[in-house]
Amino acid sequence: MTRVLVTGAGGYIGAVLTPMLLDAGYAVRALDRFFFGRDLLAAHDRLEVVVEDCRKLAPAHFEGVDAVIDLAAISNDPSGELFQEATFQINRDSRVRAARMAREAGARRYVLPSSCSIYGFQEDGVVADEGSPANPLTTYARANEMAERGALPLADESFCVVVLRQATVYGLSPRMRFDLAVNGMTFGAWKTGRLPLMRDGSQWRPMVHVRDAARAQMFMLEADPARVNGRVFNVGSAGDVHRIGPLGELVAACVPRDVEIEWYGDPDRRSYRVAFDRIEALGWRAEKTAADGVAEICAALEAGAVDKTARTVTLEWYRELERWSRVVRAGGDPRDRARRKELARWRRVVREVEMYGGIVEI
Ligand SMILES: NC(=O)c1ccc[n+]([C@@H]2O[C@H](COP(=O)([O-])OP(=O)(O)OC[C@H]3O[C@@H](n4cnc5c(N)ncnc54)[C@H](O)[C@@H]3O)[C@@H](O)[C@H]2O)c1
DSSP: EEEEEEEESTTTTTTHHHHHHHHOOOEEEEEETTTTOOOOSSSTTTTTEEOGGGGGGGGGGTOOOOEEOOOOSSSSSSHHHHHHHHIIIIIIIHHHHHHHHHHHHHHHEEEEEEEEEEEEOTTTTTTEEESOOOOOOOOHHHHHHHHHHHHHGOOOOTTEHHHHHHHEESSOSSSSOSSSHHHHHHHHHHSSEEEOOOOOSOOEEEEEEEEHHHHHHHHHHOOOHHHTTTEEEEEEEEGGGGEEHHHHHHHHHHHSOOEEEESSSSOOOOOOEEHHHHHTTOOOOOOOOOHHHHHHHHHHHHSSSSSOOGGGGGGHHHHHHHHHHHHHHOOOOOGGGGGGGHHHHHHHHHHHHHHOOOOOOO
């Protein structure tokens, strides 16, 4: 039996990947601070849950581990800008350290789920492949690129390192994210008939379904090292690369009500078209498209199975955790009777994630 250490297992991708790994017969050590809740992974006799900060990884976490899928991260651009230092600690330093510790502990594989956002901006007409120069424009993208550069040289004949540059993910997860393009557009369109679109709509963005992203990670656990070791693979499909404006129209057409576009933000300077020939040459294919993601999210919204709350918007949730952990640590304001209930609720939430001094700092 293969044991996989999945960091960030309680996240949007991790909460989908973990049950898929268990279904496929793997044993999973799920390590996370569980910032988004501890109840997202169903108990299983091959699932071991470790509540730990990835900046505190120790040799014991790698004992008996055959492979690592290293998902723990501050996972988007705005959160990366707000928590820059933590983003470099978690997304760059901890991942490189995890790869090194995995190798020292005798694990055979390390999969780094990076991001196509490291292509940043590419001129119109350019379709970036894994050999194209990176152009990271944000702290989040820079940390990803540095993590790649730190992890890849650790590859050797007995330790297989694979980098996956994932397209922007969409679709349902137990840790739902409505701060991702397709998911956010679907929620706005379904709920209010107003679909939020980031200006100016001409920017290119590759997309991939969350189950396909997880399938690609599982694929790399078994792929022939001779074909994948020390290499980078974009994850997505040519049919799911969109300009944001037409993608909004596609989403609107899939939602069962009249929809208006609501433009927001300054013009997005990130724009990248991406090629997926390298991963497809291995026989891996994405199975879903954005329309499938919209349909499943609409069905879940219709059924009341999912809703947009602070917890589903990464930046908002991290901000709330930071704010409330300060209030809770200070003991709250006893004169503030109106907020007692809220304070009690946050005390519980903060207790769940606060093992050290802070939320994104340790
Ligand atoms: N979702 C996307 O569109 C997308 C696209 C490309 C790449 N990625 C990458 O995939 C990975 C997972 O993304 P996601 O969408 O699941 O994000 P997410 O925010 O839902 O999950 C990240 C998980 O990491 C955990 N975490 C954060 N800091 C931690 C720490 N210091 N110690 C332990 N756990 C910590 C969080 O609790 C959370 O469960 C990230 O590296 C992200 O950058 C995501």
